[in-house]
Amino acid sequence: MNAKTLAYVVVFTGLGLALAPISFPVGPTRAFPGQHFVNGLAGVLIGPWALLVALLISTIRLMLGLGTVFAYPGSLPGALAVALASYFLRRRGLHAYAPLAEPLGTLGIGFPLSAYVVAPALGLGERFAAGLIPIFAGWAASTAVGSAAAFFVASALRRLGRL
Template sequence: MKSNVKKLAFAGIFVALAVVCSAFYIPIGVSKCFPIQHMVNVLAGVFLGPWYACGMAFVTSLIRVLMGTGSLLAFPGSMIGALLCGLIYQKTRKMPLAVLGEVIGTGLLGALAAYPMATLFMAKEAAVFGFVLPFGISSLGGALISFVILLILERTKALSLLEKSLSTTR
């Protein structure tokens, strides 16, 4: 199996950006909402594909937890959102649907997956749908930021150049 050095480098840059910007968060309920994480998830899903995006989200969450700037709730939300965003973009090549994939993946599916994490591993009392609103707000904000960035890149023709540069098919 041949690794793609460009994709690994981009994933590393996305991880670094998300970790450095993790100082900026919005507290909503028991969760910390990181719109930059969701912005990076969408960008990674579009540029790198679903598996690199999911891996990037995992590494970012792990570093943030180890540094004390994130919680265990970061894992299901960011990883599911990045994966779904990447899968949808891979199948449709439509940016609005990729953004929607991040919001549904993190805001709904990731929020529901966070419930057992909170109750079992963090000893927090939570309602099953208690994370949907904060995760949804956070993912929507970050996804909209990424959508604006992607639109700018598309209008300047940089999006197609980046996608072509990172393509694994030669």
């Protein structure tokens, strides 16, 4: 990792933590649109290092009591999806659209992982299953808002020639 990438990791982690109080409870989880926003921008700007940012934000939020263990499966797959989308779209000059892939990772990989692995391992399987649709809706709203915001910022950066 070079110094510029490290600086991005620190700034994105700080941004995610500054936005951390803006979350809402959804069953045994906390939906955090700021995480999806940071995942979208970090995935476009620093690629796979966005996974480190998501890991740091999730860990620090958990330690501060601002998040739950569901932050890991809720954020890491989304960051990976954006980083991969950015890699493949960069060749066509369309990498500003990569943040829109964040819901695929969060809802397509992270949510099933939470429902079928993490929740049962924590003894929350029944509680999670009872609220499956509301939890999914809360996560979908969270990732939609965060990903859309990241898309608009990435598009603005692209128009400004910074992306």
